[in-house]
Amino acid sequence: MPDLISFVIPFKNEEEVLPQLLQRLEGLRSRIDGSTEIILVDDGSTDDSAGIVARAMADVAGIRLLRLSRNFGHQIAVTAGLDYAQGDAVIIMDADLQDPPEVALELIESWKQGNQIVHAQRNRRDGETWFKKVSAKLFYRLLNRLSSVEIPRDVGDFRLIDARVLHAIRQMPERDRFLRGMFSWVGFRQSIVKYDRAKREAGVTKYPIVKMLRLAIDGLIGFSDAPLRLALWLGAIISIGAIFYGLYILVLAVFTDTLIQGWASTVVILSLLSGINLLVSGVIGLYVGRIHAESKQRPLYFITENLTGGPDDAET
Ligand code: UDP
Numbered sequence: 001m002p003d004l005i006s007f008v009i010p011f012k013n014e015e016e017v018l019p020q021l022l023q024r025l026e027g028l029r030s031r032i033d034g035s036t037e038i039i040l041v042d043d044g045s046t047d048d049s050a051g052i053v054a055r056a057m058a059d060v061a062g063i064r065l066l067r068l069s070r071n072f073g074h075q076i077a078v079t080a081g082l083d084y085a086q087g088d089a090v091i092i093m094d095a096d097l098q099d100p101p102e103v104a105l106e107l108i109e110s111w112k113q114g115n116q117i118v119h120a121q122r123n124r125r126d127g128e129t130w131f132k133k134v135s136a137k138l139f140y141r142l143l144n145r146l147s148s149v150e151i152p153r154d155v156g157d158f159r160l161i162d163a164r165v166l167h168a169i170r171q172m173p174e175r176d177r178f179l180r181g182m183f184s185w186v187g188f189r190q191s192i193v194k195y196d197r198a199k200r201e202a203g204v205t206k207y208p209i210v211k212m213l214r215l216a217i218d219g220l221i222g223f224s225d226a227p228l229r230l231a232l233w234l235g236a237i238i239s240i241g242a243i244f245y246g247l248y249i250l251v252l253a254v255f256t257d258t259l260i261q262g263w264a265s266t267v268v269i270l271s272l273l274s275g276i277n278l279l280v281s282g283v284i285g286l287y288v289g290r291i292h293a294e295s296k297q298r299p300l301y302f303i304t305e306n307l308t309g310g311p312d313d314a315e316t
């Protein structure tokens with residue numbers, strides 16, 4: 001039987017670029033050895049994006065539409081698509097053509113050579129602000145330093161995964177999904193294909209700085225407990241400092257005539273310490289918040305319309 005390759009493509013308000021995407025994919029599909037299905041996940045679009053996909057479904061076979069009940073965010077939308085994918089290999093990519101669909105051919109080739117996760121790694125980032133480039137670089141460096149998994153640099157969500165990996169990921173029910181971390185964590189035979197990240201073809205980014213930050217924090221908290229250990233280190237350092245300072249004062253008081261004084265320094269030290277205290281409680285709060293969210297055991301998403309041909313109860 002020929003291989004089935006699934007594409008999982010989340011979108012939110014991409015009506016400007018979807019027609020181009022569908023066209024590029026059509027050109028690509030004929031070049032793929034095997035059959036294909038394209039799962040487009042509507043992450044709560046408020047424009048005509050879903051309509052465009054629905055109309056395309058009427059003309060072209062193998063296009064599937066999965067509509068979430070509201071905007072759940074990119075990572076959850078990908079997760080939903082993965083839950084419905086039936087392929088022997090699944091390719092995850094963005095709808096805005098920043099991930100050139102043609103790279104899929106190289107991903108598939110690497111998969112056929114036996115690799116089970118093929119990450120697409122960006123060479124260049126055209127049309128992205130220096131801020132995004134620098135912050136992304138710093139973030140990956142920090143994350144790899146602090147976390148137990150090695151996440152390849154400059155790798156986003158564009159990748160191919162084998163059905164076995166898909167099965168593994170489906171068993172990871174965590175709410176705060178930092179998929180690129182999860183894909184590194186599961187192991188399997190991994191490889192990297194390099195590509196030039198293109199400009200967004202049309203429309204605007206749906207990842208403003210606040211969302212980027214949130215994703216970064218998800219990554220850090222989800223894959224490292226270093227921030228928690230921070231409290232221990234800060235506490236230890238400050239306590240040792242305080243002991244020595246106390247001894248010093250004691251020596252001054254006992255052996256010299258110096259008058260011990262200084263409410264100003266007391267205020268400074270007090271406010272510094274309470275600042276650190278709040279900071280550390282905040283960090284712990286982040287972890288407790290995760291526990292709270294996990295303990296509610298809510299489904300990750302809801303489907304309002306399932307035009308994938310897959311079973312309706314696939315949601316986790
Ligand atoms: N996206 C989504 N839900 C969201 C935000 C974005 O499904 O809440 C989709 C978006 O339509 C695109 C992909 O995720 O297909 C990547 O988003 P975007 O291009 O805006 O991010 P950037 O490339 O600027 O980081």
Ligand code: MG
Binds near residue numbers: 200205
């Ligand atoms: Mg983009």
